[in-house]
Amino acid sequence: MKYPINIALIVLTSLFALTSCTVVREGEVGVKRTLGKYQDKSIGQGMVTFNPLTSAVQKMSTQTENLEVELNLPSKEGLNIRAAISILYSLDGQKAAEVLRQIGLNYERSVILPVFRSAVADVSARYFAKDMHTGQRGVIEEAIREQMMTNLAGRGIIIETVLVKSIQLPVNLARSIEEKLEAEQQSLRMEFVLTQARQQADQQRIEAEGTRDAQLIIAEGLTPEILRFKAIEAFMALSQSANAKVIITGGDMPMMMNGDEVMAAPVRK
Incomplete structure (x- = not known):
């Protein structure tokens, strides 16, 4: 009769041992919670043991995450520009416990998205719609990132970069921009043609002056x-x-x- 009891004890002991340890992998940090309270120190990669009756280990990713958002951007002249934007962010592993205590696991929707929408509306309203379609796009992206980092300072979330993936301008505005760019290209081509013509004229004048000088020299020598x-x-x-x-x-x-x-x-x- 002792054998079944011993087997049962071994099985229970094994189950207890398996449920009292976990592995924190690369790109993750763990935060131990004991009796509902998170510890301040984050746990790095490796095996972690804990009492499953009173404790648990919450694992969080510290890798770069991509949050894609589609929304309308207000421009300086009052137009709404449809845009698709990617937010690349990561979690500061040293502040993982603080994030769990103050924000929770759903920090992407609770904090990042509201801060992003506020920052992007504020920044885009400073620029004309055509600026979002030209070389000013990089300036706008960096301004959004900086404002988000300012609003998220000390919250344990790092905004790595903001990328404006696509811009859909109003049809009339897009046509006007294309016509302007085409006119600028034609102007540059005409300037090149005029410059080339001036260079050829200068070359012909120099050659004519050389021929004239040679003839004068010869004429002066023919007594x-x-x-x-x-x-x-x-x-x-x-x-x-x-x-x-x-x-x-x-x-x-x-x-x-x-x-x-x-x-x-x-x-x-």
């Missing part, structure tokens, strides 16, 4: 004496040819006759 000397050299070279030639000169106008052809070369004084 009457040099021209007369060059003419004599040319006729001397022609006179050495085997063909019959007749050279007639009156001093200023040498002429060369070769058969029926007559060539005249004036010589400047």
Whole structure:
């Protein structure tokens, strides 16, 4: 009769041992609650033992969480802009017990969402609708994050970043922005064409000035004496040819006759 009792004791002991320990994994912290009161110190990863009759261990994630929200953003000119926004946040493991005592497990809906809606409405009302569709988007995201961190200071929740994933502008406004951007692109292209034309004109002017300067230099060097000397050299070279030639000169106008052809070369004084 003792064997069944011993087996029962072993089974009860095993069940008690299994229910009196838990494992806190990576990316988690544990907070022990004894008789309804949370301990101040958080428990890191590893095995934790406790008395299941009087205590329990509440595990909470410290990993980055993604909260996606779709809402209408009020703009500075009074328009409502439909937007999808992601909030990346995490829990400060050192303040996990404080979060459980003051907020509870549902801190995402109880605290983060109300703070976000207030911050995003306040920030977006400072900007025009077109700013949310251009390079100002990053500035708006950072402003929302900073305001949320200010409102959540000391609450144990860290807002890592706020990302505006999509913006749906009113149809007329979207068309106006696209037309403006297209006009700016055309203006930039025209400016490029004009700049290129000015560069080509400058290049042609420089080339013309170079040709003119070269001609002036050559003209300055061609004195009457040099021209007369060059003419004599040319006729001397022609006179050495085997063909019959007749050279007639009156001093200023040498002429060369070769058969029926007559060539005249004036010589400047």
